[in-house]
Amino acid sequence: MQNFSVVSSFPLKPACTFTIPKYIVKFPPLRLCSRLHTSSLTSSTMDPSPLTIDTINPKVLKCEYAVRGEVVTIAQRLQQELKDNPGSHPFEEILYCNIGNPQSLGQHPITFFREVLALCDHPFLLDKSEISCLFSADSIRRAQKILGLIPGKATGAYSHSQGIKGLREAIAAGIEARDGFPSNPDDIFLTDGASPGVHMMMRLLIRSESDGLLCPIPQYPLYSASIALHGGTLVPYYLNEATGWGLDISELKKQLHAARSNGMSVRALVVINPGNPTGQVLTEENQKQIVEFCKKEGLIILADEVYQANVYVPEKQFHSFKKVARSMGYGEKEISIVSFHSVSKGFYGECGKRGGYYEVTGFSADIRAQIYKLASVNLCSNIAGQILASLIMNPPKAGDDSYESYLAERDGILSSLARRAKTLEDAFNSLEGVTCNKAEGAMYLFPQIYLPEKAIKAAAAAKTAPDAFYCKRLLNATGIVVVPGTGFGQVPGTWHFRCTVLPQEEKIPAVVSRLSEFHEDFMNQFRD
């Protein structure tokens, strides 16, 4: 509480001196006026004008989010036109390859997960004998167990701000089983997907534009967008396309020191593994170098590990950064790591459930208290998402009734994704002036397109980036939606696009032929 006199910004009450809650900031007029925007002054003290683009928070204007950006808006319009007026375009459907949204393209959810969710949504069913022929025995047992973890079995109640304790214990057990190192349920914060967790950490770390976060380029635009919204600065480190999107420590050093020499306070390193949009899987050796680098430089590791269940090549394997750090002998006190996970990705792809968590290690108790407070301001994440997060970390085990069908569903999806990734990769590499690295993991390919000068000039004339120009042409000709590399960042002067590997397998041949045909026409039109 702070004291001040009535001669303050709010001269109102009889009392001569009084206390008000901290959040009511006192404004010494001088200090304020000196900082005041004219625009605000006009809009506030003169005849008030409605909100305009010039009077909103400029950080919002700065923020960009390409995976739902202009190309997608055009696609939504085309889809409506196809609906209202079939045959109005040279294609019958819009194929959304812009976003990792498997179930929107026909992937089926994992049956066991949905059984448990349905029973938890309507526990009344658990008292009915009829369910034995509708639900697997272990889904019934699991639902009963989960409801037992929820005070009053109330799936409609706000939970603890970090998420239901029993579910966090289950997730911590899953992490231990994955890593072979202990995990503490109190370190787990359940979230509505990974994004809110990333925003929360940006909110905690960013004080001003002089706070920087090292991010890979190309990166997933959640990072550029959240850094822009919170008013910080993205410090890029470029992945090496020539070595399959390798992460070079020398590049990290160069960028960190360049930023620091410009007076930046670099707070954390964002690393996405498996990579998005790049699809590479880091080697354990490389991860050790990254941990060593962050340890030495005092950087927090923000580890985006949402694709941990999507690895397609036998020679690579997912290792969490926490596991790598612990295996190097760095404990709680030696290094700060935040690991983000989500129910939206993996083979389950439950994007619409908005479930996820982050595991926070290596922070002091008072920082933890601030993170808890941030979580509590939004009360809690949705309970179905919390339940699902506990399920992906504790799927059916050998001996459970659902085990065989679960394995079949899982392996069916993963092997199909691997085949689709390979087919698309080969297709891209067969195109004139296109090179594409292998997708070792995640759900994306990020081919580079060498655009003819004529195409680049045409793009400039159309006031659009060359890769966006290409992607819009592709969309209008084929209905295929991909995202221009500009939205992810790329080595200046190079052009890419991100394409998911998610179209259902039977559609892949059509995608390939439509893509190839378009590309050939495009090159014929613009070849120098």
Place this chain on the structure above:
Amino acid sequence: MQNFSVVSSFPLKPACTFTIPKYIVKFPPLRLCSRLHTSSLTSSTMDPSPLTIDTINPKVLKCEYAVRGEVVTIAQRLQQELKDNPGSHPFEEILYCNIGNPQSLGQHPITFFREVLALCDHPFLLDKSEISCLFSADSIRRAQKILGLIPGKATGAYSHSQGIKGLREAIAAGIEARDGFPSNPDDIFLTDGASPGVHMMMRLLIRSESDGLLCPIPQYPLYSASIALHGGTLVPYYLNEATGWGLDISELKKQLHAARSNGMSVRALVVINPGNPTGQVLTEENQKQIVEFCKKEGLIILADEVYQANVYVPEKQFHSFKKVARSMGYGEKEISIVSFHSVSKGFYGECGKRGGYYEVTGFSADIRAQIYKLASVNLCSNIAGQILASLIMNPPKAGDDSYESYLAERDGILSSLARRAKTLEDAFNSLEGVTCNKAEGAMYLFPQIYLPEKAIKAAAAAKTAPDAFYCKRLLNATGIVVVPGTGFGQVPGTWHFRCTVLPQEEKIPAVVSRLSEFHEDFMNQFRD
């Protein structure tokens, strides 16, 4: 895209001039260094220290959230102690009256809603004949209809960033039926509860500390917390406790002009109707005055209308601010209104589902585009919450199989809440030095306690606010959790607490006797 040369903050690539995405902010070193915190400098350029409370975003430190604050943390500890060591306290259970969380205190969900959710979670059930004896016929029809609105029936897919079009159409239809004025599905943004929508509007409106938002005092701390996190200033207008928490236009004028004369740019008026924590329901006449005031002063109305289904007195009725404005002849172009709603409140109290929406009217197309962008950064809200939002705005109708049972559940809950509110109100008013206004709506009572000087001194000695001192004593003696008035704001020198009316009816007598007994002891101990 912006151009600059290699002699920039990131001197790395061979190319001499190149373009990088907008979000990579260039830093002219001079400009930066002049603004740099020493703390950042030390932590970045010298031997780096781990994150400390002095180096996090100070806005996070400033933010407070009392409904999940200190008293609740103590309660969670006591609950654990009772579990580990039964009989260790003079009560058997913790009674959480700190937060509007009905199902955590035993309220049952509305059956129809849960039937629909379960069927949408596991659509496989819809093909099974057995469900006819497990689900109501109209819940089956409704689930089929809703799945038909979702592309590919994919409840596991990300939706349109604003929410599923067909569900927004259903919500708009519900709003029209409620108000008698048109509602546009494109004005609806579905959210994970009301809170994220409020944060989104604060993000849009707040540029700096010189941007102010008029908020009622007492207020729900979501507003003080989100304003603090986004770096704006809460401009308080005090509700008149003497007239049943009346909202006086003269007070609004006084506060607005005081703030403006201090150079503040006041952007919007937050109004909570029915009131939280105060429980009053505004008269239509009063709402017209508020609309007129905001129209004249060019203020956006941020209308928290999440308790619209919780009105307990026959003489009062809920009217949305949009309906009132339209009935006064103010259209889309004349006034900006944002109406927030949630599935967490009402008689359904589905807090754990995190569903809600806000309806945005009276903003230009370019501002709308910015709001859409903010929504898209988090992709979409959870689909079950979206479905539930469409259900609360379109419940079973006369003729539907569930109609009778739905009415019985609804009226049972509402009439019980009204009885509980009255019983607690009378109980508070019967206590020495306590006065309590009637709860006309919402779920709370906000009694004023006239604390003896001796108690205030004791609180000061304990370095705590007098109302917090009282609430902690109450908790330790009875296990009843209420929130100190300090967390909501109150006329300086007055002390209150917020108590929900949600304990199940059979428990109310015990609550009353425990409260009364405690209060008598407290007063005996501290009476001057």
